[in-house]
Amino acid sequence: MRRKNVNEANVADNVSEDDADIRNGMLYSVEDTPPWYLCILLGFQHYLTAVGALISVPILLSSHFCMDRDKVGLSELIGTIFFVSGLATLLQTTFGVRLPIVQGGTFSFVAPTIAIMAQWGCPYTEARDKYGESVNFTALGLPEVGSEEHRDIWMERIREIQGAIIVSSVFQVVIGFSGLMGFVLRFIGPLAITPTISLIGLSLFKTGADMASTQWWIAITTIFLITIFSQYLRDVNVPWFTFGRGGCQRRGLPIFILFPVLLAMGISWGICAVLTVTDVLPSNATEWGHVARTDIEEDVLQKSQWFRFPYPGQWGLPTVSAASVFGMLAGVLASMIESVGDYYACARLSGAPPPPTHAVNRGIGIEGIGCILAGAWGSGNGTTSYSENIGAIGVTKVGSVRVVQVGGIVMLLLGCFGKFGALFATIPAPVVGGMFMVTFGMVTAVGLSNLQYVDLNSSRNIFILGLSLFFGLSAPFWVANNPTAIDTGSTVADQIFSVLLSTSMFVGGFIGFVLDNTIPGTPKERGLLDWRKLSTGTAESQNTRMHIYDLPLIQPYLDNISCLKYMPFCPNFMNKGDKYQKKEENGVEMNGDNIKSGIDNTAIVLDDEHELNAHL
Template identity: 50%
Template structure:
């Protein structure tokens, strides 16, 4: 095995575009540095994770901000467990698992059914009995969402552990992925306007701070004390503005809101006031452990399950792409089939757990944290595991989640405007591999996106238009057709596979080439994907099980490398 200095020296003379890492996937920083870097991962995923329970609360008819705090704590708790499962028993890449926006659209579609319309609740938190009634109103809806997530996650477990994901990916290219992911952001624009409209001035300040930090100041480094094995304790420049633009924006805008609240610039009923939810902190418990069934026994409906499958498919597609990106940025060889299969399967298990505990959502790989790997040049698996432990510990303190539920609505609205725009752009970015001079491609992309918006909008404005005579079937079609990503993604996938086109024209050739690219000099052994403690790593029957590692001999490893599946480096 080469030392780090030897890898760096070789990379200087290599013709391959390589990434020099401070710590590779199989290397462990000192414990104190690992904790600090792990906390940085926590902060990186903080903004997106915080957003989901806040978005979903009104759809669940939640009227108590204490409940929102409990949802936030539950989400972080489950994210920490899911990350530990993935990094230990899943694909074993340093990839953070967090809550996903992909499930929001089908969730809103499910909760838009007439039987789940929110009643006109007044502030009934003055009596114990009325609080109980209020809780039952939103918990009924939460249990329906939980059941849909749990059953649909079984599909993800199935396609992962059976190896079916490899077969399904043959029919999915950038023309399918682009509309599917883009429609996640486009379909959520009403949420942006609802929150930002509470006070557009504060929302614009939030947007401006995020823009300035992430686009203009992202390369400015602030000297901070740090430690390395070569230099010991010293100061180094850290791109604080580029790493934490969302956190900085929340702090700055919150300060403005506090000033305007104290000076009575805001009216007494304004949602921009910092004291509008001040009672939440005193009402929230100091210590609370989320557990399966905390909101009651989940309920199941076919409509909810079929709708959530759209979120599962979008999450799987996104995760597979994230695996390849994470591998390259962490100094690992491209993930072999068994690691991808196991990663998707374990994500399904984590989604099942998220549904059972009741986050109101599911988990998937976090692209934001993959970007953090590239910025920090630290790809250590141990660092991400430290971050996961911090997520779990902090989530146990009830007042921690309650504190963040008091963020003023227009601040959240400003964050949503930027975040959903970024999600839309990430989907569109997949079209860089596609021939956009092709009328065939332009027709499929444009038609899929427009129909993904038109059909759900039509059904929202014309309730009961689907009438097959079977109530269950009506609900299934309604939820599916109200889910924009399901409509757009299905149309794009069908047309892309039915209308004649070359692999170059469809962008599949360049797309697959990108996922096969790898750095040859700063790469770890293929055995970083093996299960821990030597579980099944040398069993002869492993070759018959698609999620277990199997290497017949060194020649087999070389053959896999020639196919672009593995690194050429074999440990001595």
């Protein structure tokens, strides 16, 4: 911890009481470094908090990649997304926004991926739909599931997604490092964001329902347990002993609100194991409920490698098509906007000042680089900021960046442990289906929560919201049932329009964006006043702790390069708040009213604290 000088002490006195209260309430704030053993334990806790969302993305996409029941391949995909998420977390916390924020797979990329893969089709899925679960693939001329020929089929599809993610993420890098994010957000309000995010969850209802319907009672048990743990027992703390600055202390651990998904899935998994041993679940593959048995894929742990190091191009050289890139751009834009809100919420809950302009720009740019790395490694998905872990910071009162960095290292190491990914690949389908029913519902609800900023008594807003949601569901349904209806005379154009119109989040978000910016309405009616406070309240809150967002090691050298003040991602970037910083540097005391005003402008992020906890 660095020492405050006299000027800094004067400035600190002017910081709002709310900001001071949050810092005082933290066990470890952003700048603190807990003892090494606590860093390991707390870092592993962050990993456990994120693991439910991390494994859900590859499990969800595996069937669309035509993996069928190649659980060894799925375990390798899970290991890859663990590895890439750890790498992206270390980059973000070290060179990006420099807040304790975990990076991981995102559902924003799921809808475009499914739309792209729909153009490819999957012979294994078609065969199962036609001949049932006991179909003999080799008799139909298809390679055996898990064979090298079958692996070539699904690896070819992942390479297409890799190329789309890499190219479209370049757009995010440019938006971030060029400082264009603030300009883009000027035209995007709640009525464009609500259908975009809500339709991510709504469009996935069939996937969740299909997996849950394989054994509804197991799925309902999983839903019931998640509900009990996350809602009814969220205020119940389990006695626990901790070691901190005051020595050994007895305190309550909010285990139910921290790990409701993991606990529920673990218990349901155990129930499936008991029902398997007692032969309550049918052993005949054609009977309903068979896939809930835990002995179906028990050979996965034997076939998977103990150690497998993911590497770029492990599935082959990525391929690029215009249709896939344009389709993936919708997911990139939605991920960027969601992350901006996460930055402010994370700063508030971790006891840090609101992130300045350069930190937000750098954070978006580094997320783009993280997505490019995810595409190069072949996780089948991109990376984004995890709201679940931000909510965990508010609960545990541990906002140390070092802890999250340790969590990133844990993800890196476990991503190389092949048996670990294989263990998650054996989770019974109805258990995953029950988890999907809850998580997809939460994604939908989080999107709808953005309506808190708009006037819902306005017929204008009701019209925009209703049309964008309904058409966002209708257009993809029509394209799916009329795959040859789009005929522009150009094969490339047909593919682009087919992918875009098959992506519900793009259709709904685009309609909401166009109507919200063309139909007359006051800024207050449209919800732009409060929304812009959330998304653009940047560096106007200058105080003594802004050095948190400086780049490590090289910052003193960057300060001596005057031209860097024109670089939107550098800490000495000139912005509206810099005039106050200039006065402080010249020995002039900063205006306390200006400081308080800046903080109050971003304090609206606190309203989203309940929304973040709802992710858990």
